[in-house]
Amino acid sequence: MTVETTLENEILTAKIYGEIDHHRAPSIRQKIDGQTENLRPKELHLDFSHVSFMDSSGIGLIMGRYRNISLLGGKLRVINIPQNLQKIISLSGIDSLGVL
Amino acid sequence: MNIVNEVNFNFKSKSSNESFARSAVSAFILCLDPTIAELADIKTAVSEAVTNCTVHAYPDSIGTVYINVKITDNNKIIIKIRDKGVGIEDVKQAMEPLFTTSNDERAGLGFAVMQSFMDKISVRSKLGSGTTVTMEKTLYRAGYDKR
Ligand SMILES: Nc1ncnc2c1ncn2[C@@H]1O[C@H](COP(=O)(O)OP(=O)(O)OP(=O)(O)O)[C@@H](O)[C@H]1O
Ligand SMILES: [Mg+2]
Numbered sequence: 001m002t003v004e005t006t007l008e009n010e011i012l013t014a015k016i017y018g019e020i021d022h023h024r025a026p027s028i029r030q031k032i033d034g035q036t037e038n039l040r041p042k043e044l045h046l047d048f049s050h051v052s053f054m055d056s057s058g059i060g061l062i063m064g065r066y067r068n069i070s071l072l073g074g075k076l077r078v079i080n081i082p083q084n085l086q087k088i089i090s091l092s093g094i095d096s097l098g099v100l
Numbered sequence: 101m102n103i104v105n106e107v108n109f110n111f112k113s114k115s116s117n118e119s120f121a122r123s124a125v126s127a128f129i130l131c132l133d134p135t136i137a138e139l140a141d142i143k144t145a146v147s148e149a150v151t152n153c154t155v156h157a158y159p160d161s162i163g164t165v166y167i168n169v170k171i172t173d174n175n176k177i178i179i180k181i182r183d184k185g186v187g188i189e190d191v192k193q194a195m196e197p198l199f200t201t202s203n204d205e206r207a208g209l210g211f212a213v214m215q216s217f218m219d220k221i222s223v224r225s226k227l228g229s230g231t232t233v234t235m236e237k238t239l240y241r242a243g244y245d246k247r
Pocket of ligand 1 (some may be wrong): 059152156158187195205208
């Protein structure tokens with residue numbers, strides 16, 4: 001399993017499991033985008049609580065989902081970022097998107 | 101400064117080898133007793149450099165990625181990641197944060213991550229013959245058994 005999705009109150013939560021790198025990003029992206037297009041949620045929450053590793057491919061994944069959901073008129077939030085990923089998240093500047 | 105340990109390995113530039121490469125480097129330096137944060141920094145930097153070989157150096161084919169890791173007697177780790185791919189036209193520009201030549205959801209942050217997660221990085225590249233990225237990091241509380 002790479003992604004587990006749940007829909008509640010028009011919020012689609014995608015809980016991502018394991019490592020996010022260039023190899024795994026496409027399948028994670030596909031799963032999230034498929035659900036987003038089908039369900040058209042008001043908000044998409046990316047739950048990072050079970051992400052054990054990520055490199056800049058994870059940042060690309062967040063920015064891509066931000067673009068997608070914005071085009072559909074929804075909002076993105078990135079939740080439960082583990083301590084060990086804070087460094088790359090803050091370096092990326094994605095906090096300026098208002099998703100954290 | 102003397103080299104007390106060294107490893108060389110190479111592998112095909114397949115994306116499935118990205119996790120192998122960072123795990124292999126991480127396993128090799130475990131003897132230095134790095135902190136979890138230091139290990140995470142090094143794994144992330146290696147992942148960035150190796151991914152660049154897969155994505156950019158060999159865009160339409162599978163090539164070989166060469167990794168050399170050295171450990172010095174003053175607890176420094178020197179990692180060299182080399183490809184024989186397309187090369188980089190303007191290294192200075194390539195290293196600027198957010199610069200990317202890819203349109204496949206890349207953030208353009210790979211070099212910025214390597215720069216901030218390691219103490220030092222240098223990039224040598226020649227169009228048509230390839231790229232070598234050398235990164236260094238000195239571990240804070242290293243307890244290497246020098247025997
Ligand atoms: N080994 C390489 N061979 C050829 N070109 C490279 C290599 N490494 C990097 N580049 C070039 O430098 C640019 C910047 O690399 P960098 O890793 O910073 O960003 P990226 O790979 O485009 O995006 P990200 O790393 O965030 O996914 C790349 O877009 C590519 O043009
Ligand atoms: Mg990169």
